[in-house]
Amino acid sequence: MFGLKADWSVDIKQRYFALGDYAGGEARWCPGCGDHAVLTVVQRICRDKQLAPEKSVAVSGIGCSSRLPHYMGTYGFHGIHGRALPVACGIKSRRPDLDVWVATGDGDCYSIGAGHWIHAVRYNMNMTVLVFDNGIYGLTKKQTSPTTPLGFKSNTHPQGAILQQLNPLTATLGISNVSFVAQTIDWNPIHLYETIKAAHDHRGFSLVNIIQRCPVFSKEVSQHLQDDQSKLLLLTHENGIAITDNALRLFPNQQIHDPSDMSKAYDYAFEMSPLPVGLLYQNADVPCYEDFSSKGHDMGVEEKLAGFNAALDSVAI
Amino acid sequence: MSKPSEASQPVEKDNATSSRTPERIDENIVEIVSDSGEGAQKAGQTFGTISAKMGNGVWTVEIIPAEIQPPSRSPAGASGIRVRLGSSHITNMGDAADLVVALNEQVLYSRIASYAYKRGTVVLLENKWRTDPDPKIREQYETSVAEFRKNGLIVREVPMEEECLKLTPRPRLGKNMFVLGMLCRIYSRDIDKGNNEIEITFGRKGKKVVELNQQLFKAGYDFAENNLDYCYEVPPWQRKSTERLIVTNGNQAMGLGVMASGMDLVAMYPITPATSASHYLADVYDKVGGFIHQAEDEIAAVGFAIGSSYAGKTACTITSGPGLALKTEFVALAVMAEIPLVICVVQRGGPSTGLPTKVEQGDLLASLYGEPGDSPKVVIAAATIEECLHFVIMARKLAEAFRTPVILLTDANLATGVQPYPRPEAKAEWMAAPIDQSAWGKDVPPFDWDEETGLSPRPVVGQLDGQYVLTGLAHTKWSKVAYDRESNQTGCNMRSRKLAALYSTLKPPKIHGGEEGDLLVVGWGSTLGAIEEAVDKVRVEGHKVSSVHLRFLSPLEPGLKEIFTRFKKIFTVEINYSDEEDAPLITPGNRRYSQLAILLRAQTLVDVDCWSNVYGQPMQPGLIYDEINRRINLMKGEN
Numbered sequence: 001m002f003g004l005k006a007d008w009s010v011d012i013k014q015r016y017f018a019l020g021d022y023a024g025g026e027a028r029w030c031p032g033c034g035d036h037a038v039l040t041v042v043q044r045i046c047r048d049k050q051l052a053p054e055k056s057v058a059v060s061g062i063g064c065s066s067r068l069p070h071y072m073g074t075y076g077f078h079g080i081h082g083r084a085l086p087v088a089c090g091i092k093s094r095r096p097d098l099d100v101w102v103a104t105g106d107g108d109c110y111s112i113g114a115g116h117w118i119h120a121v122r123y124n125m126n127m128t129v130l131v132f133d134n135g136i137y138g139l140t141k142k143q144t145s146p147t148t149p150l151g152f153k154s155n156t157h158p159q160g161a162i163l164q165q166l167n168p169l170t171a172t173l174g175i176s177n178v179s180f181v182a183q184t185i186d187w188n189p190i191h192l193y194e195t196i197k198a199a200h201d202h203r204g205f206s207l208v209n210i211i212q213r214c215p216v217f218s219k220e221v222s223q224h225l226q227d228d229q230s231k232l233l234l235l236t237h238e239n240g241i242a243i244t245d246n247a248l249r250l251f252p253n254q255q256i257h258d259p260s261d262m263s264k265a266y267d268y269a270f271e272m273s274p275l276p277v278g279l280l281y282q283n284a285d286v287p288c289y290e291d292f293s294s295k296g297h298d299m300g301v302e303e304k305l306a307g308f309n310a311a312l313d314s315v316a317i
Numbered sequence: 318m319s320k321p322s323e324a325s326q327p328v329e330k331d332n333a334t335s336s337r338t339p340e341r342i343d344e345n346i347v348e349i350v351s352d353s354g355e356g357a358q359k360a361g362q363t364f365g366t367i368s369a370k371m372g373n374g375v376w377t378v379e380i381i382p383a384e385i386q387p388p389s390r391s392p393a394g395a396s397g398i399r400v401r402l403g404s405s406h407i408t409n410m411g412d413a414a415d416l417v418v419a420l421n422e423q424v425l426y427s428r429i430a431s432y433a434y435k436r437g438t439v440v441l442l443e444n445k446w447r448t449d450p451d452p453k454i455r456e457q458y459e460t461s462v463a464e465f466r467k468n469g470l471i472v473r474e475v476p477m478e479e480e481c482l483k484l485t486p487r488p489r490l491g492k493n494m495f496v497l498g499m500l501c502r503i504y505s506r507d508i509d510k511g512n513n514e515i516e517i518t519f520g521r522k523g524k525k526v527v528e529l530n531q532q533l534f535k536a537g538y539d540f541a542e543n544n545l546d547y548c549y550e551v552p553p554w555q556r557k558s559t560e561r562l563i564v565t566n567g568n569q570a571m572g573l574g575v576m577a578s579g580m581d582l583v584a585m586y587p588i589t590p591a592t593s594a595s596h597y598l599a600d601v602y603d604k605v606g607g608f609i610h611q612a613e614d615e616i617a618a619v620g621f622a623i624g625s626s627y628a629g630k631t632a633c634t635i636t637s638g639p640g641l642a643l644k645t646e647f648v649a650l651a652v653m654a655e656i657p658l659v660i661c662v663v664q665r666g667g668p669s670t671g672l673p674t675k676v677e678q679g680d681l682l683a684s685l686y687g688e689p690g691d692s693p694k695v696v697i698a699a700a701t702i703e704e705c706l707h708f709v710i711m712a713r714k715l716a717e718a719f720r721t722p723v724i725l726l727t728d729a730n731l732a733t734g735v736q737p738y739p740r741p742e743a744k745a746e747w748m749a750a751p752i753d754q755s756a757w758g759k760d761v762p763p764f765d766w767d768e769e770t771g772l773s774p775r776p777v778v779g780q781l782d783g784q785y786v787l788t789g790l791a792h793t794k795w796s797k798v799a800y801d802r803e804s805n806q807t808g809c810n811m812r813s814r815k816l817a818a819l820y821s822t823l824k825p826p827k828i829h830g831g832e833e834g835d836l837l838v839v840g841w842g843s844t845l846g847a848i849e850e851a852v853d854k855v856r857v858e859g860h861k862v863s864s865v866h867l868r869f870l871s872p873l874e875p876g877l878k879e880i881f882t883r884f885k886k887i888f889t890v891e892i893n894y895s896d897e898e899d900a901p902l903i904t905p906g907n908r909r910y911s912q913l914a915i916l917l918r919a920q921t922l923v924d925v926d927c928w929s930n931v932y933g934q935p936m937q938p939g940l941i942y943d944e945i946n947r948r949i950n951l952m953k954g955e956n
Contacts, residue, residue: 024786025797053784054778054779054780054781054782054783054784055778055779057628057778058786059624069786070786070788070798072786073784074784075778075783075784075785075786076784076785076786076787077624077627077786077787078786078787078788078789078790079620079623079650079787079789080646080647080650080789083616083617083620083646083647085617086612086616086617086618086620086621086624087620087621087623087624087627088624089621089624090582090584090610090620090621090622090623090624090625090626090627090628090632091624091625091627091628091778092624093582093608093610093621093624093625094581094582094608094625094628094630094632095625095628095629095630095778095779097779098628098778098779115613115614115617116613116617116620118613119612119613119617292608293582293608293610294608295603295606295608296581296603296605296606296607296608297581297606297608297630298606299581299605299606301579301745301748303605303606304576304579304605304606304748305743305745305748307576307601307604307605307606308573308576308577308604308605308743309743310604311573311576311601311604311605312563312573312740312741312743314601315563315564315565315569315573316561316562316563316564316740317366317369317370317562317563317564317737
């Protein structure tokens, strides 16, 4: 009456998401596998940031790592080997409203999917990319991967790997438009959590290489890092990965590194021993591809019809 | 073959005047051939547009050299255009040309090798080479002209360069408009329409350029009027005068279809002959809010489109045979996980890199059966340029309604052929609906298969309570990975049943010609016009020959077996490989049939024969006509 709304009540549906809201099927990784730690951390971050489960998508390829979407309570896309990134980019391209996570591995991302890795870095679409790097093909039972150390014996190289391992950090840093590169370890839950959270907070393509334990096929690859923390170099900085003092004490080697310094980032990344953990490089100013690709995604039918008719006009006789 | 009569008129200069009465003809095939960069295609397209505006049926097709910058004056460098115009609907490029304008003699050799000409074809040949400073060129020219004449071409030497030099110091750039002027005079085109088209074409480059080109056009027109004794009238086609027309090639039509379908993403990787569809879209797609994604490779292109479709924005990828091969694994994922997806395949010659710029219908079986395991999907083929537009709209609807990838096959012939056709009236229902973000029923599985049809609604990311994990692994209706015997069998049943459900909605194909008879020709794709033209011609001669043309290849259209029972013999006409019956070592036991024939034989158990070739050329009505006659005579002998 008199143009006033009769009902002034505001319908606020408070939704609070608990850890269980992000849980899917029961994880079937081997006991002692580092993947469990990553899954737990991802679910905690979702909870802590209160991400709506129906607006999040976990995308993966094939491999042990790529089982992750099945264990999430979000939408998931468990696709084909090496191709998680094109799918994830396609999802984001016209749905910038969605929160996109990618779970991939050293074989999935750095070998069969290597072409997509390079170009996904260039597209710099806003997504969190977790590379579960255990230096071996686990699901297919112990074949040499690109990050298998030289001399490591596998079923495809019983005399030991004959190629020097690929360095995913220097490779990623070398790609134009790179905007976030970090490395962490699955056996330090605090650093793992803070690193992945920083990656998720970053707007752009954030790649986290996770040194991940495979107790069955490549235990030796990371065992020495667990036994002797001095084989790690913790990169710290006020703009880097923030961890508590208690956690800091676990790392005997520490180095202040400004993540905006590409040249230094490359130097640390290049060193395999001690192995750098922390934020190597971040640039928040790189444009995101979805800013271009999503243009017009919400255009109405009337406008589209007008656009189509205009296109017809230009070929009319 | 079309009759050579008009072309075999006397050719030497007469004292013709403008009062000469044009000879009425039903149709003519004209070519302009040159080195690339001489504007032959522009002249031909303009000539085609003028003709279409005057009410003629028109089909133009570009003659494309295989190399980017071939040497000048070389057969391999032949670049140009063919324009077939007539007093009826023109559906294909026809057989041998009636009149050719050539800017040098060497390029003619490649066309002669393609059987593009006949005895009596008139060649209006640039004569400047006769006086070229290079004695080698002079000799080449003289030898060739003599050879052409000996072989029955009617060569008329025309001083095009000399005439153009009167108006411009750079005749190479303007000669095409002189040629256009000659053609417009020869075919009694409206001179105002010509000037108008030049204005449209060059308007952006300024008044001076327009005027110069109009002067060159007029010079060509006057030259033909005063010096050439060819003058024809091609009466307009009696069609509804209110009908509005558009002119495009098949790839542009496909791009328009993408826009009309409301798809807002195309992911592609450059591949001939598909890429020009994306070039076109890149120009206009933003008008409908769409985006062209040029991916890092073919695999990423389809993966990107699948990602977009999974998120509710059904997308399209446009490719050709080698690209389709690379996309195979993703296509299988889309089948397995029931992701709507449109895959446009502009076929070229194969296998391997094959004939990138030339036509073949070689990807039919790869489209149907390219993936490992059982991978049922919808496969449709456009038969006309107009269908390239409308079938994209249909493909998106089918993809979403049946929750499946849809492969739309076209080919290089449709992609580069240009034709006027009715302007579509855009409809809102052609467009994809906005994505559904309402809550999903908690107790509704993501694959809520209808037992009978295999159909199920699809949850879209963002829908509350719709969360599921799409997987390429065998799965239950809850999309849970399942390796048990029943789950895999059920999943395969459900995916296959969707094709049966689609089949039940289709109508039997229309028969062109009599409902029964001696011989039935079956075709698919771009051969429609050539087949029907050939069939019409033999029917006029009293033979009981008909044809059917299939648009749906998976599922096949219903009623085929029944139709086949009404004809004594059936054979397919296709542009893909088959063994000739009498080739060495070939027996009925090992003969390899063309692709549609294999499908039809398997599906109908009828002894469907085939006739096909892989010349890399559009199917010519004359060749089909000859083959039909050969078969009719064989049948007479058998009786």
